[in-house]
Every structure is written in C-alpha cells, then in structure tokens.
Amino acid sequence: MADNKRGKHSFVLPQMPVITAWASVAGKKEGQGPLAQSFDVISGDTYFGQKTWEQAEKQMQKIALDTLIDKAGVTRQQIGLVFSGDLLNQCIGSSFTLRNTGIPHIGLYGACSTMAEGLLMASMAVCGGFSDKVIALTSSHFASSERQYRFPLGYGGQRTPTAQWTVTGAGAALVCSAGKGPRIESCTIGTVTDLGIKDANNMGAAMAPAAYDTIRAHLEDLHRAPEDYDLIVTGDLGQLGKDALLELAKREGVYLGGRLADCGTLVYDAVKQDVHSGGSGCGCSAITLCGHLLGQLQSGKLGKILFCGTGALLSPTSTQQGLPIPGVCHAVSIVGGSV
C-alpha cells in the first residue's frame, strides 16, 4: 500500500492532481469589491431569479457548477464526483444543486472551511485513482445566513464592530489526474479546536487558534518554513482574526508577517464597503480562490500558496445553550501552473 501520510495531520500527493478549471459567482456587493475582475458571474439580483434566499443560494451553486463545466470544456456526464457542502441547515444548498444531475455526490460539512475540505478530499479521490474530474463546490449567501444565524434582515439589527459580512457567492474547482493548471501538492487535515470563545459576533477570534494549529502542523509534518510559500492565505478570519493569528504565531516564534493574507480582508474594500471585520461564509474563501488566487497561480504572479480554509463549527442551538465556538482549519498547498 502507498504511504503518502506525513506526520500526524498531513499527506503528500506523489502524482499531483491538477486544478484545470475554476469558476466563481458573486453577488452585487462582492462585485463592487477589489476582486470583481476575477469573478465569472456577478449578479445584480440577490435572489438570482428565485423566490427564497435558500433557493437563491442553490441557484448560485448551480450557476457555478454549470459555468465550471462549460469553462472546462467537459460534459456533465464526464464529471466523476462532486464534493460539496454549505452553511444552510442540512446543507440544502448543495443537495438541491446536485439533485437529478446524475453526478455522484459526497456531502461535506466544514462550515467556512468547505472549499479547502473539498479540495483536500478531491485530491485523495483523484490521486488514489478512485475517481477523476472531481469538483469541489460550495456557497454562502448573506441573506440566508443572516436569517439562520442572526436576525431576519427586516429587523434592521445593529452589527457589532467585530462582526463579519457573509459573502454572497459560490465557487467551484475541477481537480483532474492530468491537464494544465495549478497543482495540489500536499494537504493538512485540521483538528477541532476550542479555546472557549463564545461571542458569535467574533468568529475570527474563535477560528484563529484552529488556523494556527493547522499551519503549525503543516510546517512541522512537512519540515517546512513559512518562507517556503509566497502566500499563506486563510479564509475567513477577517481583520481581527488575522491579527489574532499573527499574535498567536509570534508568541510561538513563528513569523508569518508579510506572507499572511486572509480571504475575508481580500474580498471587500475595508474602507469603502462597511463590512466591519471583513468577509466570511463558505463563499468567501471559495470565490477568492476560484478567481483571484488560482488566476495568480496560473499567470505565475504566485508560485506556491498554502490555502487554509477556516470554519466556525457553531450552530444557533449550541450558542443558545451557552456553548463555545469550536473552529477547524484545513490546509491545501497549491503550486503554480508554471512551476
């Protein structure tokens, strides 16, 4: 049997799976932000032609899936498997996107870490020869998240300064055994970390310890240093969570410094867009990766990145019952197409 495991949490991919195509669908606010040029579809209609926010989210995923298949020049029948999940109760965004498509489907739940989780699982499936042309897909929607986790929009609730803004967007990436494009080189699977943070309006702080744990595990398991990457990009800690991660790392003597970026701070303009601590939601890291970051890897502007999807594993029920917010982070190392 092959031995691709490294250390406690990581594995390498001796035959590196290739991300041959990617697609992103964004809402109006995201389309007014600094990454607008990198999105395939920007919709001015927040309902995406549907009657409910949940169906709007499903529709975004569907558009991302169809756009990806179109961009990749493959047929739906050629897709081997879709890994997908979202934040909606029982992941109905994903289930209703996939229904009656005939595409094999594995449902994931990793909250906002889902894009990284999906890429990690797709890497296993492709490199192990269990499937090919495997898609990682996820979404989030500002209005469905506000209703589910916070308050109905009509209440006009005040947002705290530490709050993040859930990205309306869906991202999809196609992982293949052969082809041209950025390649996945190794992955690190996260553990569920909980330091007792209970403020559901400060999820960056709740997720920062998980992000640090996974980055540290990745560097240790693979005997690497932050300098081995052009960019270590978390998603979605927001500004406060990013600061907390830098501080945590510094205390342990790890200097992430100028190499650290966060999808939550990349996706919006902090000054002009009034999003407080930054973006969040499964869609945040998904549209930042499946546009801006993979584009820069493709063009050679970035040589190698560590994409660290972070998720806050709370539910309104656990919060109401007074429980803290566990976090998780999965990391995927991606090398540029020209490396």
Place this chain on the structure above:
Amino acid sequence: MADNKRGKHSFVLPQMPVITAWASVAGKKEGQGPLAQSFDVISGDTYFGQKTWEQAEKQMQKIALDTLIDKAGVTRQQIGLVFSGDLLNQCIGSSFTLRNTGIPHIGLYGACSTMAEGLLMASMAVCGGFSDKVIALTSSHFASSERQYRFPLGYGGQRTPTAQWTVTGAGAALVCSAGKGPRIESCTIGTVTDLGIKDANNMGAAMAPAAYDTIRAHLEDLHRAPEDYDLIVTGDLGQLGKDALLELAKREGVYLGGRLADCGTLVYDAVKQDVHSGGSGCGCSAITLCGHLLGQLQSGKLGKILFCGTGALLSPTSTQQGLPIPGVCHAVSIVGGSV
C-alpha cells in the same frame, strides 16, 4: 496513477482496508429491541447525563468513539482521522465530540447515509495511503430529531402510519490498512435522486429511488448480480420504503427478493415496539452495522454484504418552502473476516 475507478459510480480497493473494531451505543428503546445483544452500551438515561438533547447526542458519539478506541486497543493519538456527521443543524453532534481531542477531522453531511459515506471515505483515505486507523462515526437521537424536524415532544403529536422512529444511537468503525476483521472490497457513490415525494412523514418512499439507483449502479459498474451477496442491506428505508424498493427493482427485472434487508426493520420489533414503518436516523444503520452485521461477518454467518446507507436530504426549511425530498444512497461492499 492507480486506476481503481469502475464504471460511472464505483471504485474497487485493491488492498482491502480492514474494519478491525467497531462499537455501538444505544438508547433505552433500542436496547429493548431484537439487536440488544449486539450493542456495546445501552443507556437507560436518554439524556446520557447531559442537560439538553443535543448534548446527549454529542455524549453518545463520545462514548462510541471512546469505546471503539478501547476495544481496538489503540490510543487516541494513534487515530489518523475521523470522518463524522449527524443530522443536527451544522452537525454540532460531531463537532463537539471531536473538539480538543487532537484527532484530525473531516465533517460529512449525508443525513442517514452518513455511516456508509464515512466508510467509503475511510476506504479512500486508507487504501490511497493518505491516512491510517481511520474512524467512521455518526449518531442520531430521537428527541433531538423530533424537536428539529417535527414537533417538541411535549406537544404529544400523533404520528402517521408511514412515519419512522429516529433511532437513539451512535456507531463507530475503525478502518485500517492491516489487521483482522471484515474487509471493504468496493464502494459505489450515490447521486442525489428526487422523484417528487413531498411527504416528510414518508421518507422511506423518498429514499427508495436513490437506493435502487445506487444498487443498480453498483451491480452494473462491477458486473455483478444480487446473488453475489448474502445480504443487500439498506438503511433506513423502513418497511414501506423497503417494499417500494422491491417493487422498483422488480419492475426493472432485478429480483432482490430474500436477499434484501433494511436496518430500519431490523433494529426494532415491528409488532411489540410501535414504531410504525420502522427505524430511521444516522444511528439506525450505524448501530445495526457496528454490532449485528459486522458481528455476523466476523463470525462467518455472513460471507459478503452490500451495505447501502440511505439519506433523505431535506431540511425543515425546504419542506416549509414546498420543495420535494431528495434522497441519496452510498453502498459499501464488505466481505467477512473468514473469506
């Protein structure tokens, strides 16, 4: 690159991963049913010492995980990865079980198909050499499900004759690259199937088409017949869903006949236990597998089974919005320890 893919939906495992240990935790009602002897733990306290139903469910998973690790004679530090998920919003049963254990965790959402989904993913992870000593874990709780999907128990709502009874139970299985025990030989990944059933009190009917699709795909992809298995065991269609599956298969000329069993009908005594159409929930197929079925494979009473986890991918929100109930089914072929 290895090519283990077969047909559209299936893959084989050239180095068969071994299920070296398993554990099940059951509630009071399940402990009064026909499979009682096969459970490791039966609790008379439906709260499992906790203050809420959701925390009770977490506690069951925790006991199942700890019992499994104990039975396997390994340490927590030796566990490579846990795949787990449950029915609770945002899968908090699983997240809170894993928090601060230090065990790498991938969250799944497959509704009641989670045990099969977890075994399928564990097979990929182990056979591909990406991890070892990988656990598939899941749970459901009658009271947390009733509250979330139907009515608070205190309302004393009448149950329809087609309704199923959510199993209070948690199951866990350890999948290893070497060792003694039943082995996983091949898997088939399901597609999301929806024939328009909208009755959330008749989930067996909603899931039967998905079960049929996956069983048919498995037989076609691997050029097999139902006779190649001692038992084809779905979970959890219940009596009505099982009848619907038999009828669907018969129409297509596939005779599942005496080889078909369903975890929802195995776990309770239909005459004495007043569960209407049978058991359901992630825990239903999990405790039936991680006790009764794996025990029979171990002892040689069964030589080869096709374990078909079925899931209804609805949420209360999708039902309230008038949408039908998509179903999914993942199949895992397991051969006995003595074969």
